[in-house]
Amino acid sequence: MRRLTGSTSFHLVSMCLLAIGLSGGFSLQANSMEKPGVNTIFSERELQTAAWIRDAARQDNLSYKILESLTTEVGPRMAGTPGDARAVAWAESKFKELGFDKVWKEPVTFPSWKRGVEKAEIVSPFPQPLAITALGNSIATPDNGLVADLIEFASLKDLVAAPPEKIKGKIVFINHKMQNSNEYGLVVPGRSSGASEAARKGAVAIIIRSVGTDSHRFPHTGVMRYEAGVPPIPAAAMSNVDADMVARMIKRGKPVSLKLELSSSANGSYTSYNVIGEITGSELPNEYVLIGGHLDSWDLGTGAIDDGAGCAIAMSAAEFIQRNRIKPKRTIRVVLFANEEQGLFGGKAYLEAHRQQISRIQAAAEADLGQGPVTKMSSFVRAEALPLVKQMQMVLAPLGIEAGDNNAFPGPDMGDLRLAGAASFGLALKADDYFDLHHTPDDTFDKIEPARINQAAATYAVFAWMAAQAPLHFGSGPELEKLNKK
Ligand SMILES: [Zn+2]
Structure with missing residues (x-):
């Protein structure tokens, strides 16, 4: 790769340090790379390298192998469990084995929760067991379970609108069917805040239709929250096919009574870690492109699509660049x-x-919507960097990736970084089957298709390399922070 001479390199670094000293962050004007006569687009040679990465990384199967390793050697890794600690140890040693220049971890402390027994059955009029799971954070039922009649609502909205006298003493059943992957945001409030809405009206428990698009007998777990000042009640989800069956029972017009038994509980405070690996930049090592996924999973499956895939995509993208000795500037x-x-x-x-x-973050993007492929790339950068984004999109177009707008969301763990002013990219993953598996026992490695995850890993490799090599700072700092508020 093209390298600047030592003295030019020093000049660039010292200009950056100067800018930090003067303003507490990179002043956009003070960036030496934007002076007249300096390229503000990628060179022909850089574009050729990026195209080579795209084509070669797609043939590389490392992301698949990393995911095979994580799901086989660690498996379920719910936060605060022994699996969490094993995943942290796995990640540290995997980064080292893959030849990252620096590997470290940063502590993350949170209240932990344990699942315990989870059982439900219809007691009358048609006794039979149901496939259910506790929602994350749920309290337990009394020791031998609780029994009450169900009251069905088509959505959280309908529950909120209903009079308390109809709900008092009952188990609320929210039967909101998620039709496709675009409806997650519409349906998930029933999971997260349904319990407190139900409890406010005197319900003794809540059981929801799983937030998922499958028609298998697997319930989908996921986190819920208790509102302060409202008594907590047990909260669970039943599989989609059980929700259909229970709805058919209710339609017959007689009271339908359900027994619910959960022994889940809060489990004290726990400290886990963000595990970090770096490929050090050749000229601007203090500026960085941030990619990643989340290491924790739910405990029912082995977290292959959520989010082992994201971890594997990001790790393999960076490793590909390291292995092929094409270190970018940042x-x-x-x-x-x-x-x-x-x-x-x-x-x-x-x-x-x-x-x-x-302001040290050149660009941020997280993979957390399954195994790919990537279908669209959008950005959130200052206007001066848009011609570079356009070039990145052109390099990626042969992978079937559309060009998006300049209002990208970088992923759940990076959303607040964008709000704080980090230049961000959204590499949209195809999620048509994601919510069939999400948070269920069926989220396992056999669902992973090499061609899909390899395309996503190649996309991340191209994105990371081009963003890290770009001749302009993408604008992280106060200016982009302000743009968020417009
Ligand atoms: Zn996830």
């Missing part, structure tokens, strides 16, 4: 975030630890 930092599932704890801890250095 550092590529891979963060495997702790405990995303129960409240974005890893992302929040990362922001707190690095808030003073937002």
Whole structure:
């Protein structure tokens, strides 16, 4: 690769340090690379390298192998469990084995939760067991379970609108069917806040239709929250096919009574870690492209699509660049975030630890929507960098990737970084089957297709390399922070 001479390199670094000293962050004007006569687009040679990465990384199967290793050697890794600790140890040793220049971990502390027994059955009029799971954070039922009649609502909205006298003493059943992957945001509030809405009206428990698009007998877990000042009640989800069956029972017009038994409980405070690996940049090592996924999973499956895939995509993208000795100017930092599932704890801890250095982030993008392929690339950068984004999109177009807008969301653990002013990219993953498997026992490695995950890993490799090599700072800092508020 083209290298600048030592003295030019020093000049660039010292200009950056000067800018930090003067303004507490990179002043956009003070960036030496933007003076007249300096390229603000990628060179022909850089574009050729990027195209080579695209084609060669797609033939590389490392992301698949990393995911095979994580799901086989660690398996379920719910935050705060022994699996969490094993995943942290796995990640540290995997980064080292893959030849990353620097590997470290940063602590993330959160309240932990344990699952315990989870059982439900219809007691009358048609007794039979149901496939259910406790929602994350749920309290337990009394020791031998609780029995009450069900009251069905088509959505959280309908529950909120209903009179309390119809609900008092009953188990609320929210039967909101998720039709496709675009409806997650529409349906998931019933999971997260249904319990407190139901409890406010005197319900003794809540059981929801799983938030998922499959028609298998697997319930989907996921986190829920208790509102302060409202009594907590047990919260569970039943499989989609059980929800259909229970709805058919209710339609027959007689009271349908359900027995629910959960022994889940809060489990004290736990400290896990964001595990971080870096490929050090050749000229601007203090600026970095941030990619990653979340290391924790739910406990029912082995977290292959959520989010072992994201971890494997990001790790393999950076490793590909390292292995092929094509180090870009800036550092590529891979963060495997702790405990995303129960409240974005890893992302929040990362922001707190690095808030003073937002301007060092050249670009941020997290993979957390399955195994790919990537279908669209959008950005959130200052206007001067848009011609570079356009070039990145052109390099990626042969992979079937559309060009998106300049209002990208970088992923759950990086969302707050964008709000704090980090230049961000959204590499949209195809999610048509994602919510069939998400948070179920069926989220396992056999669902992974090499061609899909390899395309995603190649996309991340191209994105990370081009962003890290770009002749312009993408604008992380106060200017982009302000743009968020417009
Ligand atoms: Zn996830």
